Amino acid sequence: MMTDKELADLIFPNITKTVEDYEKMYPERNLPEGAIVTRYAPSPTGYIHIGALYQSFVSQAFARQTNGIFFLRVEDTDTKRTIDNGIHHIINGLKEYNVTFDEGQIDDDNYKGDYGPYVQSERKEIYQTFVKHLLERGLAYPCFCSPEELDAIRAKQEKLKARIGYYGPWATCRNLSNDQRAERIKNGDPFIIRLKSPGNFNNKKTLVDAIKGKLSFPENDMDLVICKSDGLPTYHFAHLVDDHLMRTTHVIRGDEWVASLPIHVQLFEVFGFNPPTYCHIAPIAKMEDGKVRKISKRKDPEAATSYYHELGVPLEAVKLYLGTLANSGFEPWYTSNPAVKAEEYVFEFSKMSKSPAIFDLDKLNFICKEYMAKISAKEVYEGIAGYFKEFDNDFYEIFTKDPEYSTAFLNIEREQKKPRKDLAYYSDAKKEMWYMFDELFTNSWEDKEYKVDVEMLKDYVANYYDSTKTQQEWFDDMAEFGKKYNYATTKEYKANPDAFAGSIGNICEMLRYVVTTKHQSPSLYDILKLLGKERILNRVENFASNI
Numbered sequence: 147m148m149t150d151k152e153l154a155d156l157i158f159p160n161i162t163k164t165v166e167d168y169e170k171m172y173p174e175r176n177l178p179e180g181a182i183v184t185r186y187a188p189s190p191t192g193y194i195h196i197g198a199l200y201q202s203f204v205s206q207a208f209a210r211q212t213n214g215i216f217f218l219r220v221e222d223t224d225t226k227r228t229i230d231n232g233i234h235h236i237i238n239g240l241k242e243y244n245v246t247f248d249e250g251q252i253d254d255d256n257y258k259g260d261y262g263p264y265v266q267s268e269r270k271e272i273y274q275t276f277v278k279h280l281l282e283r284g285l286a287y288p289c290f291c292s293p294e295e296l297d298a299i300r301a302k303q304e305k306l307k308a309r310i311g312y313y314g315p316w317a318t319c320r321n322l323s324n325d326q327r328a329e330r331i332k333n334g335d336p337f338i339i340r341l342k343s344p345g346n347f348n349n350k351k352t353l354v355d356a357i358k359g360k361l362s363f364p365e366n367d368m369d370l371v372i373c374k375s376d377g378l379p380t381y382h383f384a385h386l387v388d389d390h391l392m393r394t395t396h397v398i399r400g401d402e403w404v405a406s407l408p409i410h411v412q413l414f415e416v417f418g419f420n421p422p423t424y425c426h427i428a429p430i431a432k433m434e435d436g437k438v439r440k441i442s443k444r445k446d447p448e449a450a451t452s453y454y455h456e457l458g459v460p461l462e463a464v465k466l467y468l469g470t471l472a473n474s475g476f477e478p479w480y481t482s483n484p485a486v487k488a489e490e491y492v493f494e495f496s497k498m499s500k501s502p503a504i505f506d507l508d509k510l511n512f513i514c515k516e517y518m519a520k521i522s523a524k525e526v527y528e529g530i531a532g533y534f535k536e537f538d539n540d541f542y543e544i545f546t547k548d549p550e551y552s553t554a555f556l557n558i559e560r561e562q563k564k565p566r567k568d569l570a571y572y573s574d575a576k577k578e579m580w581y582m583f584d585e586l587f588t589n590s591w592e593d594k595e596y597k598v599d600v601e602m603l604k605d606y607v608a609n610y611y612d613s614t615k616t617q618q619e620w621f622d623d624m625a626e627f628g629k630k631y632n633y634a635t636t637k638e639y640k641a642n643p644d645a646f647a648g649s650i651g652n653i654c655e656m657l658r659y660v661v662t663t664k665h666q667s668p669s670l671y672d673i674l675k676l677l678g679k680e681r682i683l684n685r686v687e688n689f690a691s692n693i
Contacts, residue, residue, distance in 0.1 A: 148324035154281035156328055157288065157339075158274050165279045165417070168272060172261050172391040181214035183395045186240075186247075187388075189221050194239035194451040195443060196505070197400065197430050202245045203468045204427060205398045207493045209248070214395070218250030219388060220265045223378045233265070239451060243461050261392045266384050273379040276387050276417075277339055277372060285344075285416055286372060288327050288337040289319040313343065317369045339373035341383075345412055353411060356396065356425040356495040358404070366408035382406065386413040394422045401426040425495055430471065431502035441505055448507065458533040458572030459510070462488065463517040467510045471503040484520050514570040523557035526569065530556075533572035541576050544583050554676055555582050558668040566668055581662045582676065587685070589692040590663050598656045600690040602631050606653070607683045617671045624650050657682075660689045 148156075175183060186202040209216035220233055233254050240246075249259025257264045280286035289312075291299075299318070303310050320342060331337065345365035352362050372383040379387070389397060404426050414421040429440045443449045454464055465488040469476040474497045480486070518526060527549065534542035545552050556579075559566040568578050580586040610627045612620075625635055632647040633639075639649035658670050661682055667673060674682055 148328050150284045150324065151282045153288075153324045153327060154278045156331060157281060158278045161271065161274050161278050163271070163275050165276060168275060168391055172393065175215065175393045177215070178213050180212055181395070182208045182212045183215045183217075183393055184209050184398050185217045185219050185250075185389075185392070185394055186245075187219040187221050187399075188236050189224060190233050190236060191224075193235065196441065196449055196451060199240070199243060199245070199451050199464075200430055200468050200471065200503075201398060201400060201427055202240055203243070203465060204472050204493065204498075206245055207472075207489065207491075208396065208398065208495075210489065211492055215248045217259060217261070217392065218247040218264060219392070220251055221381065221384065223266045223374075223381070223384060242455065243451065243464060266388070267378065269384075269388070270377060272391070273373070273384060273387055274377060277379070277383070280341065280372070280416070281339070285342050286339050287320060287322070287342055287369075288331065289340045289369075289371075290330055290335050290337045291319055309347075311368045312340070312370075313347075313368045320369060336375055338371050338375050340369040341372050341413070341416070343367050343369050343412065344416070345408070351408065351411060353407060353421075353424065355404075356423050357428075357498045358401070358426055358500050361404070361407065363408050366412045368409070370409060382409050382413065385410060386417070386419075389422055390414070390417070390419050396423045396425055398425045398427065401428055425498075428499055428502050430505050432505050438502055438504065440502070448505065456537070458529075458537075458574070459514060460517055460529060460572065463510070463514040465489075466517060467513050470509070470513070471505075473497040474499065484516075511570050515567040518569045519560070519565040519567045523553050523560055526556045527553045530572045530575040534575070537573070538576065541586075544585050545575070551676065552579075552582075555579055555668075555673075558672040568668070581664070582673070584681065589688065591659070591689060591693060592663070593659070593665070596659060596665075598660060598689070598693070599631070600660075600686065600693075602653070603657055603660060603686045604683070604690070605630075606657070607679065607686055611674070611679055611682065613675050613679055620671055621650075624653065628653060661685045 175181075177183070184205045186198075186205055188198060206216045208214070218237070220236070222233075233251055237251060237253065249257070249261060250264040251257045263269055277286060291312075295318070296312070299312070299316050300310055302308075303316065308316075317340075319340070343366055345367040347364045347367045349365045350362055351365055352360060355361050370382060371380050373379055385397075388394075407424065410424075411421055431438045431440050432446065441449050447453050466480060469480065469488045469491060473491070473493050475494075476488075476491055479491055480488075483490075530552075531542065531546050534545060569575065606624075606627055610623055612623065615623060628634065628650045631653075633650055633653055634646040634648075636649045636651055639646050654670055655665065657674075658667055659665060661677060662673065677685075
C-alpha cells in the first residue's frame with residue numbers, strides 16, 4: 147500500500163526543500179520589543195478603494211510608531227481577476243497618499259527586503275513545499291470531484307437542510323486509499339488538494355482580536371481547498387504561509403474576514419505555528435435612507451481614491467480625515483496640535499471603533515478648509531499649481547505666470563487669528579480667484595439690481611486711492627473722501643441714517659463688486675493693493691461701459 151510520503155512525492159516530485167529549510171531562510175526578525183510587523187496585501191484587480199487606503203494608512207501608522215515593518219505583498223493567485231499593470235496601479239496609487247513600504251514590491255519586477263518574493267505568483271514552490279508537508283503527514287489529500295459532482299453534493303445538502311460544504315460524510319474523496327488516489331493521478335484525472343480538517347464543528351474556539359475583543363466561533367470542519375489545479379494556493383493557505391514566513395505580527399484587515407478566522411486559526415494550528423494578532427477594522431460606510439451600508443465601488447464615486455485626486459483634495463487632509471475615522475482620540479488631538487502631521491499621532495487599537503466608520507463628505511470638506519487655512523500660502527500655491535498643471539493647463543499658465551502675485555493673493559488674511567477658509571480643494575482656486583487675472587476677468591456683473599455710483603468710484607480711484615498707504619491710512623482716506631458725497635462712518639450712519647447717502651462701508655461694497663464681480667471676497671484693501679491703481683480704474687471704466 148502506498149504511503150503518505152510516496153503519494154506526496156508522486157504529486158510534487160520536484161519539491162525537495164522542506165518547511166524547516168524555509169524556516170531557516172526566513173528567520174524571526176530582529177526588531178525592538180513591541181515592534182509591529184504588518185502588511186498591506188491587495189490583489190491587483192483595479193483601482194485603489196478608499197477602504198484600502200484606510201487600511202493601509204492604519205497599518206503604516208502602527209508599524210512606524212513601534213519601529214516595526216510595513217510591507218507590501220501582492221496577492222495575485224486569482225489569475226482570472228488580475229489586470230495588466232495592476233501592481234503599478236497599487237504602488238503609485240498609494241504613493242500619491244504618502245503610503246510607502248519598508249519592504250515589498252517597488253515595481254512590477256523588483257522588490258526590497260529579505261523576506262520575498264512579495265508577489266504570490268512568484269512563491270509557488272514555497273506553497274507547494276508546505277502543501278507537500280501536509281500530504282506527507284496524512285493531513286491533506288487530492289480531491290478529484292468535478293464541478294458537477296460538487297453541485298450534486300450541494301443540492302443534496304440543500305434538500306436535507308444540512309450545512310453546505312465539503313466535510314465529514316460529504317467529503318467523498320477523503321476516504322480514498324492512497325493506491326486509489328495514485329491510480330487516478332497516473333490516469334491524468336484532474337485534482338486539487340484539500341486539507342483533511344481535524345476540526346469538530348461542535349467545539350468552540352476563542353481568540354482575542356485587538357480591535358473587536360474576544361471572539362468565539364466553531365472549529366472549522368471543512369476540508370477546504372489549499373492548492374488549486376494550477377498548483378497555486380488558495381487565499382487561505384497563502385495567508386498562512388506568507389504571514390508565517392514573513393513574520394507578520396499583526397494582521398490588520400477589514401472585518402469581512404472575521405468569518406475566515408476558523409479556517410486561518412486551524413491552519414496555523416495544523417502546522418504548530420503561533421498565529422499573528424488579528425485586528426479587524428470596521429468598514430467605511432454611508433448613511434442612505436436612514437440605514438448604514440458599506441461604501442460601494444459601484445454606487446459611490448468617493449469610493450475610489452482617484453475621486454479625491456481629481457477633486458484636488460490635499461493629501462494631508464485625506465490622511466487627517468482617515469485619522470478621525472481610525473481613532474476616537476485623533477480629532478481632539480489634532481485640534482490641540484494643528485501644526486503637526488497625522489503620522490505624529492500615536493494610534494491605539496483600543497480606540498478603534500467596532501462599528502462602521504460613517505463616511506461624511508461634509509466633514510472631509512470641513513477638515514480640508516481647516517487644513518488649507520493653516521498651511522502657508524507657498525504650500526497652497528504649490529498644491530494649486532500641481533493640480534491645474536494636470537487638469538487645466540490654461541489656468542495653470544495664467545496662475546503661475548507671476549508666482550509672487552498669486553501667492554500674495556493666497557496669503558491675504560492667512561496670518562490673522564481667524565484666517566479665511568474659502569478654499570477646501572485645490573480645484574476651488576479657479577472659481578475663487580479668477581477675477582484677479584485680467585485674462586479671465588469678463589463683464590460678468592450679474593446682480594442687475596445692485597446700484598453703483600460709477601462717477602463717485604472713478605473720482606475715488608483717480609484722485610484719492612494710494613496703494614502705498616497702510617490699511618488704516620487707506621480707511622482714513624476713504625472716510626475723508628466719503629464726506630464729499632455725504633457718506634458717513636458706520637457709527638455716524640447708524641446713529642442718523644436719514645442724514646446721509648450711506649456709509650463708508652457702502653462705498654467699499656460698490657468698489658468690491660466692480661473690481662471682483664462679487665459681494666463677498668477676501669480683504670478689499672489687499673485686493674486693491676495687488677491689482678494696482680491702473681487696473682482698478684480700468685475695471686471701473688469697463689463697468690461703466692457695460693452696465
